[in-house]
Amino acid sequence: MTLRDTVLNRALPLTPALLMLTSCGGAPAADAPLSDAAKAAVTADAGAPKDQLARQIDELFTAPGVGETRAVVLMVNGKIAAERYAPGYDKDTRFVSWSMAKTVTAVLIGMLVADGLLALDAPAPVPLWQRPGDPRSAITLRHLLQMRSGLRHTESGEPPYESSEVRMLFLDGRDDMARWAEEQPLEAAPGQKFEYSSNTSVILSDIAARALTTSDQPEARRKAVADYLQMRLFGPLGMTSMVPEFDARGTLIGGSLMHATARDWAKLGEMLRRKGRAPGGEQLVPQRWVEAMVTPSPVRANYGFHTWLNRALPEGEEQPLFPDRAPKSLFSLIGHMGQYVLVSPEQGVTLVRLGHSGREERQAMLQQAADVLELYPVR
Numbered sequence: 001m002t003l004r005d006t007v008l009n010r011a012l013p014l015t016p017a018l019l020m021l022t023s024c025g026g027a028p029a030a031d032a033p034l035s036d037a038a039k040a041a042v043t044a045d046a047g048a049p050k051d052q053l054a055r056q057i058d059e060l061f062t063a064p065g066v067g068e069t070r071a072v073v074l075m076v077n078g079k080i081a082a083e084r085y086a087p088g089y090d091k092d093t094r095f096v097s098w099s100m101a102k103t104v105t106a107v108l109i110g111m112l113v114a115d116g117l118l119a120l121d122a123p124a125p126v127p128l129w130q131r132p133g134d135p136r137s138a139i140t141l142r143h144l145l146q147m148r149s150g151l152r153h154t155e156s157g158e159p160p161y162e163s164s165e166v167r168m169l170f171l172d173g174r175d176d177m178a179r180w181a182e183e184q185p186l187e188a189a190p191g192q193k194f195e196y197s198s199n200t201s202v203i204l205s206d207i208a209a210r211a212l213t214t215s216d217q218p219e220a221r222r223k224a225v226a227d228y229l230q231m232r233l234f235g236p237l238g239m240t241s242m243v244p245e246f247d248a249r250g251t252l253i254g255g256s257l258m259h260a261t262a263r264d265w266a267k268l269g270e271m272l273r274r275k276g277r278a279p280g281g282e283q284l285v286p287q288r289w290v291e292a293m294v295t296p297s298p299v300r301a302n303y304g305f306h307t308w309l310n311r312a313l314p315e316g317e318e319q320p321l322f323p324d325r326a327p328k329s330l331f332s333l334i335g336h337m338g339q340y341v342l343v344s345p346e347q348g349v350t351l352v353r354l355g356h357s358g359r360e361e362r363q364a365m366l367q368q369a370a371d372v373l374e375l376y377p378v379r
Contacts, residue, residue, distance in 0.1 A: 034058065041084035047076040048375040056372045057082050060353060066365040067338055067357025071095060071262035075270055075350040076376065078279065083262075086355075094241055094259040095354045098335030101244075102201045103293075104233075104268070105254035106145055106306035108208050108225075110289035111232055113141070117211040125207060128182050139190045141207070144200050145305040146297040152187040153197035165198045169256070176249040178206030194300040201255030201306065209251060218250030225252050233285075236278045237271055239264040256336070262352050269333070269341040269350035294331045308332045325370040327378055338362050342369060347376040 034051065038058035042050050053074075061069045061084065070089045074082040085091070097104070112118045118125070120141050129136035136151070143149045153164040164184070167173055173180025181199035188195075205225070212224040226244060234242045241264045245257035260268075271278065272293070276285035293305040302311040302320065310321045310330035321332060326344060333341040338357035343350050351372060357365050 031055065037084065041072075042082045043080060045079070046074075046081035048081070053082060053372070053375055056368065056375065057084055059371070060365065060368050061086060063364070063368055065361055066368055067355060067361035069353060069355040069357075069365070071352065071354040073262045073266045073352040074372065075266050077348045078270060080263075080266075085262075091261060091263060092241075094243060094261055095265070095339070096335075097258040097260070097265075097333075098256050098337065098339050099198065100265070100333035100335040100339050100341060101253070101258040102198075102255055102306040103272075103333040103341075104229075104244075104258060105201045105204050105208075105252070106293055107233060107272075107285055108229060108252075108254070109141060109145065109204055110285050110293070110305075111228075112208060112211050114286050114289065118207065124203075125210060126182050126203065128179070135186055136190075141204070143190050144204055146194075146300070147196050147200055147303060147306075148191050148194050148297060148299050149197075149200055149203075150186045150188040150190040150193060151181075151195070151197070151200070152184045153181070153195055153199040165255075168199050168202065169253075175247065176251075177202045177247045177253065178249065178251045182206070192299065194297065194303065196303075198255030202251060202253065205252035205254035208254075218246075218248060221250030222246045222252075236282060236284055237264075237267045239267050262354055265333075265341050265354070266350055266352045269343045269352065272331075273343045273345050273348075273350055294329070304331070308334050322366055322370045325367075326373050330373075338365060340366075340369070342373070344373060344376075346378045347373060348379060349373060349376050 034054050038054045041057050042054045046053050057072055060066065060072055070086045072082065072084050073080065109118065113120055118141060122140060123137050124139050124141055124144060129139065139149045156163045168177050168180050181203050209221040209225050212228055213220050215221065229244065239260060241261040243259040245253045247253060271284060272290055275287040276283055276290045278284050293307045294309060295304050296309055296311060297303050302309045302313055308320055308331060310323050310326055310328050312323045313319060320334060327346045329346050330342065330344040332343065338355050340353045341350065351369060353369055
């Protein structure tokens with residue numbers, strides 16, 4: 001996008017200096033020629049003007065201030081419309097999920113609820129919380145999925161080693177992450193406070209393991225969850241690259257550590273766009289569950305079941321997506337340092353962007369991603 005496009009499309013003030021920069025005898029500045037890599041990234045039947053799409057994808061890799069983009073896969077109406085990788089990465093590279101794994105965990109819980117092995121609004125089956133008089137017994141799966149359990153989980157802070165996430169993953173909780181997370185006390189009444197937390201996702205992973213096996217042996221727990229995910233989700237979707245990680249206790253690290261190719265992350269996004277259906281039409285996850293995943297929490301407008309929603313927040317709060325530039329039905333898996341699977345059902349689009357971007361870079365990168373999405377009309 002040229003500076004003139006930026007001014008006109010994003011309603012920046014037309015100061016005299018900007019007018020001079022964007023005008024030369026009334027004609028806009030010519031765009032630089034597209035590189036061979038930019039042209040090759042876009043398919044012949046991309047559903048949008050090929051050169052425009054190639055340029056917008058290119059800017060995800062080359063625009064200043066967006067960080068390092070390592071992979072982009074764009075799916076339109078179920079087909080790859082564009083695909084590009086930075087040097088050193090390709091279609092076979094597995095990328096770490098970071099917090100995108102949380103949405104996979106929500107899908108896992110949904111399948112177990114559908115199988116009758118768990119109940120959404122019953123007290124969460126955590127043995128540690130079932131002692132007489134323990135206020136944590138009021139926590140439900142719904143509370144956990146919407147990050148409103150009330151548990152004292154502080155995702156980040158200063159110094160970093162005091163955060164609940166770091167302590168669970170790398171310090172005193174690392175050998176039995178779920179137990180460490182489950183031992184934390186309440187800091188608010190269950191259901192009342194939003195607190196984004198990787199610890200919460202690991203608690204859900206522990207609940208999933210208990211639902212699938214009565215064994216306490218780490219290998220049995222690991223195998224039960226891995227086999228279930230493979231049989232019920234990864235296999236039917238053709239996600240052949242997916243590698244989930246488990247802790248020493250055999251608990252899925254369901255808040256942060258799964259690995260897959262960009263294409264396989266796109267397949268997961270497409271399943272959610274189709275409301276739980278595989279490409280052949282098989283209903284892998286109940287439609288009503290996927291609809292619940294993208295329904296706002298009572299205490300957080302832009303968060304559903306372990307899934308980020310493209311909804312406006314009160315003024316002053318940081319927007320993790322772009323509600324001013326895409327349908328509010330858009331939702332996203334979001335991972336640390338700039339991992340995104342952006343799903344826009346009304347446009348028939350899934351956009352995967354994987355890489356490494358700091359906080360300010362992510363905001364700039366998301367505007368470039370919005371430029372890509374704006375090439376596709378709302379249906």
